Amino acid sequence: MSPTRFLLIDDHTLFRSGIAMVLTAGLKDIEIFEAASIAEALRTPTDTLDLLLLDVQLQGLNGLEGIALLKRKWPEAKIVVVSALYDPEAVREALERGAHRFISKAQTPDAMLETITALLDDHSAAPEGTSSASAVRSAKLTPRQCEVLDLLCQGLSNKMIGRRLNLSENTIRGHVQAILAALQVSSRSEAAFMSRRLGLIG
Template sequence: MPALLLLIDDHTLFRTGLRLIVQEHPGVGSIAEAGTVTEACALAPMDVDLVLLDILMPGMSGLDGLLPLRKAFPRARIVLVSASVAPDAMREARMRGADGFLPKSASGDDILAAISLALSGVACFPTDSPIGSAAAIPSTATPMLTARQIDVLRLLCMGKSNKLIARDLGLSENTVRVHVTAIFTQLGVNSRSTALLRAQGLGLVDLPPSSLTA
């Protein structure tokens, strides 16, 4: 079922720009907006799946808003969005139970990848390098890939290009790129060859030797 996102930011222009990006995510359905935490909580009992929450707002800040938002939307994942990637701010976000931390300077692909991680139940915080890229917190746990991501991964491991994967699965190339980014992030790799090795090692794909890429 497509996810319901809630964007909370006091700057209408930023919300509009963010909305244009997140609506491209294949897993996103409806998008609601609010200018403050109080305004957002008034939308309950809306069944929100993911909240993108500005950390600095007039009145109640994003950090202080985590608790009331948890009460209003108990099953929602909450990712803080900030103009700063200061370690103290990220540390505070983790301590207060945020599910992720996304810099406002992040690229569209990074934002879409962070959404994929959050909707999959994986924490997403910036890595030390490069600053501003969304990535899962390092973990030895088995990656949580959706059924569609497994489909993309299998074709990727067969050496197919994004264009061919899109054709085979009836998806757009942009959607395939989003899935590939999310797959790479969850597997902790940055190339197709290492993704293949990692996927085989985890038993995520089972391909005949003749179909594997070199």
């Protein structure tokens, strides 16, 4: 059985090294390639990749602009967009271009590894527009949770969502935790990314 192949695309060597250590410690039988730019990534000496971790902010061609080129070279690979900042517009654009997940650099190594492992195990995972109906049905949210999710995706804090819906911050926190569980994600940014991918919000 061939190893699971990763390509880490980030112009910060230290971040690439850190992610490589997390992957090596948490997964078995893997092969890791690294690149500091889209141009360098496209010269990676392999015809098959399982997953690409792609930083949004790159020198030269940025991560979002490079998605199409990467998908053309490795059409079967799953693409995870990585960013230090959560930008709803960047998330929307990444989805439209075919990314599968969003990971914040602020996440813990365990949470990042959990997201990557779940994506590798999910053979039905698909970019925006090709999500299965079962994936949408699996996210069973109440009408109130849908309201919270919509405001969360607008970047509002729990306190601000509570004021908007006339609910306590503690109640909102409970709704957010339920939303994360329903969407099988570990952070607010991932919840926003996944809900757009599943068509749960506009």
